[in-house]
Amino acid sequence: MDKMTWRNIDPLSLDETIDEGKEEKDVEKRSASVWEHQELAQIPIKVLRGHTDAVTSCHFCFDDTKVLTSSHDKTAILWDTETGAALLVFERGHLSGISECAVIPDKKRLITASWDKTLNAWDLETGKIIWTAPQAGLLTSCSVSEDGKYVVSSCDPESAICLTSADTGERLFHIKDHHKSTITRCRFDPQSQHVASVSVDRTIKLWDLVSTKTTLSINSTHTNVVSNCCFTANGRYLCTASWDKTLQLWDVQTGTFRSHGGLTLSKGHDGSVSSCTFSMDGSVLVSGAYDRTVAVWNMETLCKTLELKGHADWVTDVAISADKKWVASASKCEECGKAFSISRLENSDLVTKCVFCRLKTETRSHLQPPPLSSSVLSIEDRNQIPSSTSSSVV
Template identity: 25%
Template sequence: MAAPLEVVVSSDSSSQLWNCTVFDLHSGSSLLSYRGGNSSARTLTVLNGEYLLSAQLGKNFINVWEIQRKDPQQQKIVFAEAIYLWEVSTGKLMAVLTRHYQDVTCLKFTDDSSHFISGGRDNLALVWSLSSVIQLDSNHVAEPRHVLSRHSLPITDLHCGLMGPQARVATASLDQTVKVWELSSGEMLLSILFDVAIMSVTLDPAEYFLFCGGTDGNIFQVSLCSQMLSRDKQFQSGDNGNQVFKGHRNLVTCLSVSMDGTLLLSGSHDETARLWDIQSKQSIRCLTHKGPVTNAVIMLAPANMFLPDSRPTLPLPRFSRHVHGTEGDASESGELCVRLGLYTQDETYLQKAATLNSLMNAVTDKSVFGDGENTKVRVAELEEEVQTLKKVNKDLYDFSTQLLSKPT
C-alpha cells in the first residue's frame, strides 16, 4: 500500500493490546500496531525514518522497533536525574548532563539539531548547544547556553518552533502559565496565565496560534498575532482570537498540529485521543484507548513504514552505559567516532552571520571599486577617455560653428 503523507501515532499506559498504534489521519483507521510494554509520556519518536523509539513506562530501558516491524528490541539502560546523549551510529555515550536538580520531564531538539531544550521538575528549562556538549575534553563540564527560570512550579511540556537557533520555544508548567521564549537570546517574549495548570503545549507550523492543554480537559487556543498582545497576559476566551476546545473529560497530556495547520490532535487521561478542526473548534474524530493516553503525535509517515520486506540501512547498535573515553579509546576498537569541532563553540550564530555579512561586503567593495594598482590603472584609463571625449566634443562644436557662420 502507498504510505499516506501524515499519520497519527499514539500510545497509552495500559498496553493491553499494543504499545502504540498508527492511524490514518483522515479516516481514523488503524494501519499498524507495535507490541511490547508501554511508553512513557513525551518519549515516542522516530529515528532517521527507520526506527521507532520510546522509553518504557516505569522502567529503565528503551523500546526500539524497526519502523515496519511489530515486535520490539529492548535496550536496557540505567537512567537517573540526568540527560544522556548517545552517538546513534556507534552507540557510544558521549555525555551525561546533570545540570537539572530533579527529574527531566521533557526534551526537544531544534529542527536543525543544533540545540536542544530540556525541562524538569526543578522549574527550569535549559537551552543546550550541541556543539558545546560534544567535546574532545571529557573533563569539561558542559553548561547550558541559557537557563529559562521564570516558572515557579515544575515544567510539564515544551515545544520548539522552526528556524533552528532563531526559533521560539513555548514552555508549560503547573504554575498555570505558558511562556514563550526567544531561543537565541533566552529572553522571555510572552507569559500567559490560565485558571488551571497546563500539561501540554504546541504551536501551529506558521506560529499564529499557541495551543495549551489544561488539567480540566480544555484546550486553550491563544492568538499570537493580536495587536493588543502584551508581554504578560491572562487568557480570556473570545479575546482577539482566543478560543477553547471542549470535549475531553480529564487532563490533556499531549498536543500536535498537522502540517497544513488545519487539524489539532490531542491525547487525554480520559483514555481518548481526539482530532479537531481548528477553524470550527469541533471534534471530528475520537480514537478510543484502553488507558490514559501518554503520546499522540501527527507525523510524516516514513517511506518504508508499510513495506514489510524492507530493512533499515544501518543496524542500531547497543547503547553504551559508560561515557566514551573513560574505558579505552575509539582507536582500540577500530571504530570511527565523529565529533563536532571545538571551533564551532567560539562563535554564536549571530556572530557567524555578522562575519559572513562583512565578507560579502568586502567582496562587493572589491568588485565595484577594484583592488590596489588595478584601481589606479582603471582610474587613469577613465580619465584619458574623458579627455578624449572632451576633445571630440570641442571639435564637433567648432565644426558646427563654422557651418552656421559660413555665408550661403
C-alpha cells in the same frame, strides 16, 4: 505491569536495585515484538509491544518509516513502522524513568531526559551514549531545535529551563525559577528562535535565544495545570493542553490574544488533557487525555472529527505521521493488554476491552481500574474514518 514496576513512576525512587535477570527477559521480549493487527476493528489498528512500563512519549521520524518511544522502564526504542520490529533498544543509560525523548535526524542522534537528573545523547546507529549532561534536578521534558544545534530541557524543583549544546552536551544557559511552579513541557518553535514552556502555575512563556530573555509571558485562562504545548509548523500558533479538560490556541506572532484571549477548544475530552500535537501542515490537531481517549480535530472548521475510545489507562502522549495517515498513542486493553479503538458511533461509554475480549463475553463489563499489564503503543489509521462519524463544533 506488575506491582514492582509501578515504583519506577516515583521520580524520587532513584536508588532502586536492578534485577539483571528481569532485564534480560525484557530484552528478549522486545526483540520478539511485531505488529499485532486487529482485523475486526472499525478503525484499522496495529499494536506495538516492547516496553515493560508506561510509555511516556512517542514520535514518528525519518519520513514516518520509524517510530521512537520512551518509557518509565528506563529505555527508549526505535521501531520500524512497517514491520513493527524493534530496531534498537537504548538501555542502561538511565537509573530512573525517561520522561521524554527527541530525535535529531540529520545527526542521527537521540536525546533522552530522565528523572535521574541527566540528559543523554545517543548514537541512533550504534545505540551508544555520546554524552551525558548532569542537570540540577529531575527532568520533566526535553525538545530539540529544528536546526539540530540545541537541546532545551526543564527540571524540577527549580522550575528551570536549561539550554544545552546538542553536539557536546555543554550547558549554555540555565534559567532558574523560570516559572513559579513545575514546568510540564518545553518546546522549541520551528524557527529555532524561541522556547515555549508551560507550567503548573498556568502560565505560558516564550524565551528568546537571541536576547536570552523571556519575551512573552501569558497568564492563560486555563483553570488548571497546563500540561503540554505544541507549535504549528509556521510558528504562528501555539496550542496548550490543560487539566481543565480543554485546549487553547494562541496566536503568538500577532498577539491578538491580548485583546481576545486564547481560542478555547472544549467538549473534546471528559478528563484532563495530557498531550497535543499538530500535523505538519497545521490542518489537524491530535490530543490525548486522562479520560483514556484520543481526539482528532480539524483546524479549519474547529471540529472534533474523530474520537478514539477504549484505552484502559491514561493516554500519555500522541503523535501524527507527516502524511496524516497514522495517529500514535499509548494505551492498554483492560483484559489482554492490547490497544484498540472504536467509533464515536459506539453506543456505550463503558467499552474497556478490545473486540476479541468482547467477543468472549456476553455482556460488557463496567469500567475498572487500570490493569497491571505491560505498556503498549497503538497506532491507528486515520484513512478509515467512517463517513457518518459526527463532529463537535466549538
